[in-house]
Amino acid sequence: MGQTISEKIISNHIGKKVYAGELVVSEVDGCMASDTTGPLTIKAFHEMGGKKVFSPDKCALIIDHAAPSPNERIANLHKMMRDFAKEQGMRLFEIGEGICHQVMVENAYVKPGNIFIGADSHTPTYGALNAFACGVGSTDLAATMMTGKIWLKVPQTIQINCSGKLQEGVTAKDLILFLVGKVTVSGATYQAIEFTGETFERLSLASRMTVANMSSEMGAKTGIVHPKGLKLDYDFEAITPDEDANYIKTFDFDVAGLEPQVSAPESPDNVHNISNYEGTKINYAFIGTCCNGRLEDLNIAAEILKGKKIHPDVRMVIAPASQSVLLDAISNGTMSTLIEAGASLITSGCGPCVGTHQGVPADGEVVISAANRNFRGRMGNPNSNIYLGAPSTVAASALEGQIVNPKKYLV
Ligand SMILES: CC(C)[C@H](C(=O)O)[C@@H](O)C(=O)O
Numbered sequence: 042m043g044q045t046i047s048e049k050i051i052s053n054h055i056g057k058k059v060y061a062g063e064l065v066v067s068e069v070d071g072c073m074a075s076d077t078t079g080p081l082t083i084k085a086f087h088e089m090g091g092k093k094v095f096s097p098d099k100c101a102l103i104i105d106h107a108a109p110s111p112n113e114r115i116a117n118l119h120k121m122m123r124d125f126a127k128e129q130g131m132r133l134f135e136i137g138e139g140i141c142h143q144v145m146v147e148n149a150y151v152k153p154g155n156i157f158i159g160a161d162s163h164t165p166t167y168g169a170l171n172a173f174a175c176g177v178g179s180t181d182l183a184a185t186m187m188t189g190k191i192w193l194k195v196p197q198t199i200q201i202n203c204s205g206k207l208q209e210g211v212t213a214k215d216l217i218l219f220l221v222g223k224v225t226v227s228g229a230t231y232q233a234i235e236f237t238g239e240t241f242e243r244l245s246l247a248s249r250m251t252v253a254n255m256s257s258e259m260g261a262k263t264g265i266v267h268p269k270g271l272k273l274d275y276d277f278e279a280i281t282p283d284e285d286a287n288y289i290k291t292f293d294f295d296v297a298g299l300e301p302q303v304s305a306p307e308s309p310d311n312v313h314n315i316s317n318y319e320g321t322k323i324n325y326a327f328i329g330t331c332c333n334g335r336l337e338d339l340n341i342a343a344e345i346l347k348g349k350k351i352h353p354d355v356r357m358v359i360a361p362a363s364q365s366v367l368l369d370a371i372s373n374g375t376m377s378t379l380i381e382a383g384a385s386l387i388t389s390g391c392g393p394c395v396g397t398h399q400g401v402p403a404d405g406e407v408v409i410s411a412a413n414r415n416f417r418g419r420m421g422n423p424n425s426n427i428y429l430g431a432p433s434t435v436a437a438s439a440l441e442g443q444i445v446n447p448k449k450y451l452v
């Protein structure tokens with residue numbers, strides 16, 4: 042019987058063919074926790090009698106969610122992580138090195154065909170690399186750090202097949218917002234998603250990460266982009282699905298005519314064509330996160346803002362996804378373009394995404410954000426409203442002080 046990508050990756054790890062619905066215990070190729078989940082992971086590790094992590098080279102801790110520490114309590118949690126990493130001989134990514142998902146990919150902690158476990162819900166981002174990656178809670182992660190193993194129910198797979206070339210000025214973020222709108226936030230619960238078709242084949246690694254990242258917003262266990270067209274700077278063996286693989290559901294979309302998309306408050310699946318929201322006044326524009334804080338995202342924002350000033354009633358915050366993204370954006374001139382336009386640069390990391398620090402909106406304010414979540418209170422204030430869009434939409438809206446279609450600045 043044919044297999045999906047997820048079934049194949051898990052089978053390769055188990056040493057026998059397995060299919061959706063089976064319960065397995067598999068070895069993992071790597072695991073990580075951030076400063077939100079790391080401290081709880083360390084506590085659980087000790088409570089379970091853990092002494093040594095299974096392989097220091099395959100485990101990582103990242104200080105990214107509240108970095109640099111905004112208060113004494115978090116400063117002490119960060120210290121606990123640093124102490125544990127030192128004691129275990131494992132790598133700790135410091136404040137400013139970047140968002141966990143970005144640094145795991147940049148530092149090759151995860152590669153095609155891997156099984157990777159992270160104590161963060163956006164771990165499926167690595168599906169961009171043709172890997173099976175999923176998020177777990179801190180206790181599960183502690184067990185994985187001890188044993189190098191994870192128990193899994195092999196997920197059923199939903200296939201999302203897209204054809205057509207995205208129009209000029211329409212990006213991977215618009216595509217994935219559109220798909221989240223169609224599948225809904227609970228439409229793929231505990232299922233794997235396979236993104237296939239010519240539209241995805243054309244995407245860069247960064248854009249594939251944007252797509253796989255928002256699998257989480259559909260409730261998916263993992264989201265894997267078909268490896269066709271994937272270019273990496275090392276050789277890899279691509280895992281592709283069998284022709285007769287069994288899918289629980291298949292969606293087919295022709296996205297050639299897709300317009301820029303916006304997700305309105307207060308759910309990522311409240312997605313509509315941007316024309317529905319054009320003219321909505323905004324106070325705050327944010328570009329960053331594991332969804333859209335990469336070089337291509339900053340570049341497109343700079344293309345729009347070059348030589349211009351953001352609207353006087355808007356503040357704009359930029360949090361590059363990693364130090365390496367920041368350095369690239371400095372050397373290609375993107376960063377000075379953004380700052381000259383009036384944007385404020387903050388430490389590479391999660392920034393204001395999850396509302397723990399660095400840029401909480403005020404009561405009644407409206408945010409246009411390149412992030413992946415817009416639940417009520419997501420950025421730290423339940424009395425603000427968050428719209429999600431592509432970095433291009435965020436930049437163009439910052440310029441005009443209202444939500445606008447970025448197309449006119451790009452084509
Ligand atoms: C705080 C952390 C546990 C959380 C997650 O797991 O996703 C965060 O990264 C988020 O995006 O909401």
Ligand code: SF4
Pocket residue numbers: 106140141161163329330331332390391394395412413
């Ligand atoms: S950038 Fe946002 S979505 Fe991504 S890991 Fe950080 S808090 Fe979560």
